[in-house]
Amino acid sequence: MHELSLAESAVGLIEDAARRERFTRVRVVRMEIGALSCVEAEALRFAFESASLGTCAEGARLDIVAVPGEGECAACGIRAAMETLYDLCPRCESRPLRVLRGTELRVRDLDVE
Template sequence: MHELSLMESLRDILEAEAVSQQFEAVQVVELTLGPFSHVEAEALRFCFDSVMRGSVAENAELRIQWQVAAAECPACGHRCSPQTRYDPCPACGAFGLRIESGDELMISHLEVTP
């Protein structure tokens, strides 16, 4: 499962951060996800609880921010927020939108207990 391996790498990142930044525990982890990251928020939350057990983020709260995708049509220059990377241009119907963002999958905010 995609979400499970994501949460496992998140845990490894947080554990490494706890050592290098010298904090005791994570209180809040906020992830920013793009619509093309193919992640299900519910599956993520489910994996988060089990994967973080026994780690520095054991009692952390998971927050999820969705980022809106941005793309530009190469044919007419229209700017839009497609739902998938293969959407046609909503203005002229051309395919092949130039995707500028939407793949995000990052830790955008972290609150820790020193």
């Protein structure tokens, strides 16, 4: 389950920010997760709860902001929604779309005390 290592990395970023910005507790963590990122939101939520034990993020609510997949066809230029990293162009079916968004995985912001 790679979500645990992702959650541990996020908690490390939060702890670094706490030291730098001098806050002691995090109430809410907002993370962007792209539809094409291969991250299971519920597994990340579970892993975050475990990874945050004993840190300033312990007990924080994890809000997940879903980012849809979107790509562009190099042949015809159409932009289209993507379900997978290998979606073909819906217009010309020439080749997989070039990903424009949907692979994100980032801590967007925090509500802190």
